[in-house]
Amino acid sequence: METVNTALCSYGLSGKVFHAPFINLHPGFQLLGSWERSKKLIQTDYPHVKSYASLSALLADNKVELVVVNTPTDTHYDYTKQALLAGKHVIVEKAFTTTVAEAEELNQLAQKKGKKLSVYQNRRWDSDFQTVKKIIKEGLLGDIVEAELHFVRYKPTLSNRQHTEVPGPGAGIIKDLGPHIIDQALHLFGMPNAVFADMRITRPASQINDYFESILYYDKLRVKLKAGFLVREPVPSYIIHGTKGSFLKSRADAQEDKLRVGMKPNTSDWYTEPESEYGLLHTEKEGKVIREKVKSLQGNYLGYYDAMYKSIVDNQPIAVTAEDGINVMRIIEAAIKSNNEQKVTAL
Template sequence: MTSDVSSLPATPIRVGLVGYGFAGQTFHAPVLSAVPGLVLVGIASSQPQKVQADWPGVPVEADATALFARADIDVVVIATPNAQHHPIAKAALEAGKHVVVDKPFTLDALQARELATLASRRGLLLSVYQNRRFDADYLTLRDVLTSGQIGRPVYFESHFDRFRPEVRPRWREQAVPGAGLWVDLGAHLLDQAIQLFGKPDTLQLDTASLRDGAQVEDHFHALLRYESGPHAPLRVVLHATTLAAHAAPRYILHGTRGSYVKHGADPQEDALRAGRRPGGDDWGVDPSPGEIKVMAIENWVREGTVPNRRGNYVDYYAAVRDAVLGIAPNPVPPEQAVALMELLDLGVRSAREGRALEPSKKPVS
């Protein structure tokens, strides 16, 4: 739980943002600026006019080096193309700044471990922006699992199905390091699965480039097998595609006593894309309840809906604030980010070799 605002110090934590493309403009600047005790004091961008149109009065630096040289910045947020995450985060840590990196953390687990070690040696906060842990539907799903209503989970599907048939001229869809749907949306789906069920015993990934003119994978289907541990036996399917005009449910969960199905996605991304900033009574409110069916004593069946908890991406940055202040844990600590990168790497290898692979036995803390 984050701190009471009344307990925050009079001097706010000063944040510098590197990159003002889609991620910086949509997910980071408006969200962190909605947190009491955080203030955006500088943005490194090659598009100063774009920054000033949204944030008049916030100084724009020509590059990250100039931002890191400023003594009035405590935390650096990195929202650049994925291939730049590692070198920029390393430079920020070496400059003595706390660092938040957009997902995916790095290009591979080797880079992730290097940054984690550097942050530990310097005594600095290093965190990864896993905003989907603060989705309304994910928080509700977690409650359903914890309640035990559906019994022991035996099968789970998690989908990000979209219909974007045109290949757009942006780095995420070009044949460059860090592009492709697996590291983009897979970083979210895999992180949620680990948070819910822990590390799987095996992971098998299939990827494909299905759109006309696609340069990188725009479809993936991952199968996680759990043969040991508290949830075994369990099967988890993670799926994303850019060619689904009729999307599958966001979540499908079957258990030994019932099932839970959720259609539709958390509304925060669409709101941010539309230019809204967090706040208001309707922020993070998902109006599409999940459906639950439970088998109980004497074959009595209970059917109904499960209202969604309220989602709030602001909670991530509030937790970062509290972690910097030393009054709460890091919301996404480096060891979790490294473990996720190891599984993303394993998926790439699985798709290349066409077989299920076992991850490292090290636990995810």
């Protein structure tokens, strides 16, 4: 089996939890190492790999074919551009960049260089989203007229990751949790006609917007998005209403929690939700009204890397394209403009 030699741009939370375990597990990838600025940790977990002293050293390694840019958002444009110019395929963490213009430039550069460029939207492979997607695709709700997607947490204290809490072009919840639910909405329903957004600071010590609510306007559909850090008792994270019925689903995928404590995604039941988190389907089927729990589909972020492997080796379509990332940035920019002007922004 052909292998894709891969290196990370950092080995903090993102590298340790979301990338290295799946790269190491997938038979089509070979983890070569990571750029590490101060703490040298990757060799503790993966003794066979390198710890690169600089980005230039990583990019100069001719063995490296794929680079994962998993550094703070305001570095994505620069590091991705350098990697593409060095002839590498690139996976970029979300948010893709800080502006639409940067994202479009990177996409054009990747096409010019003939390299694969993808945004790491791993939440498409969450068990809860996979289940919601299936319910909608099967037409069990009829024509969708309203949808709500929430990504909320209870974190009243500031993060120790300073780049997420200090004002700057890559900071703010809309570029942190926002890209997850924006991408999911666009994946389900496509690009809207217009956007309205409200953003504010809710935590006493916060310097950046840590709450946002947005409405995406479609011809016959409204999609509401909401993210915040002061929700101790959340409502269902997915609320979908159609002409035939409704589907309510919690955000129950616990892959991140398991990965954070060192569990590896190498079991056949990774990740399977407990029955207590199954979604509620209330609709009409074959002329009969039903109200029942729906077993959740399995979630596994390995699906992202499997799709990326097939794209690089077999030239199959990229699962999460640069254009997908550009569209998310278009929504983010429109939302910021809407919030600043306090009016609906047309796309």
